[in-house]
Amino acid sequence: MxxxxxxxxxxxxxxxxxxxxxxxxxxxxxxxxxxxxxxxxxxxxxxxxxxxxxxxxxxxxxxxxxxxxxxxxxxxTDPAQQTDRNRVWFGATLTLADDDDNRRVVTLVGEDEADASAGRISWHAPLARAVRGAALGDVRRVALPAGEKEYEIVAIVYPDPAE
Missing domain, CATH: 1.10.287.180 (Transcription elongation factor, GreA/GreB, N-terminal domain)
Structure with missing residues (x-):
């Protein structure tokens, strides 16, 4: 670490x-x-x-x-300054869909500000590592405690630079 x-x-x-x-x-x-x-x-x-x-x-x-x-x-690291907004990087808020089309919205944040119940997961969490660099429509497999699961990235949003 x-x-x-x-x-x-x-x-x-x-x-x-x-x-x-x-x-x-x-x-x-x-x-x-x-x-x-x-x-x-x-x-x-x-x-x-x-x-x-x-x-x-x-x-x-x-x-x-x-x-x-x-x-x-x-x-x-200010996510609003991210230049490549078409891929998942630090600070991105993404919507993920699993095989059953269950949707999950998460924001990739630092370890000190992670709160899974609020949808903020650590940049170093297994799910975050699996989706880093992914583009819209990409499918990523992630190893979770309950077993492997595939997620499709259906939306990627960054904060507005004007905020």
Whole structure:
């Protein structure tokens, strides 16, 4: 995973940045203040505010560290700037049809912004790897946990550059 480019959409990067700023600029300072107050109350071994505060502070610091590393490694790629709009590349929203003509709409996004329930799948997911570079009407076979399945690309859409 370390050798792969961490593509991310501008929107996905914005969400990571907002979470980082919320944790670093708001939650962490408030928590440090609470821990400091709790530490001044005496016996720390039975002080719930102090014990919980320290635990939560470690969680926040781990998340801040993870977010900062992911943002540093991110390559912001705007799908609206895609020049080859006739093929499936990063950021494409595509409609797939299986053998029974069941349709599925997915958007290929970065690992940090994937949410299968919202139709956003990782650029590195098996389905995404199978359809990369495909054109309208191409049929691609993908190995899924439930077995192999064939999908036909019936629509490819990219965001409008004006947005």
């Amino acid at each position: 370390a050798d792969r480019v961490n593509h991310i959409t501008p929107e996905g990067y914005r969400r990571l940045r907002e979470e980082y700023e919320q944790l670093f600029g708001v939650e962490r300072p408030q928590l440090v203040e609470t821990i400091s107050w709790a530490a001044g109350n005496g016996d720390r071994s039975e002080n719930g505010d102090y014990i919980y505060g320290r635990k939560r502070l470690r969680e926040i610091d781990r998340r801040i560290d993870w977010l900062s590393r992911r943002m540093a490694a991110a390559k912001v």
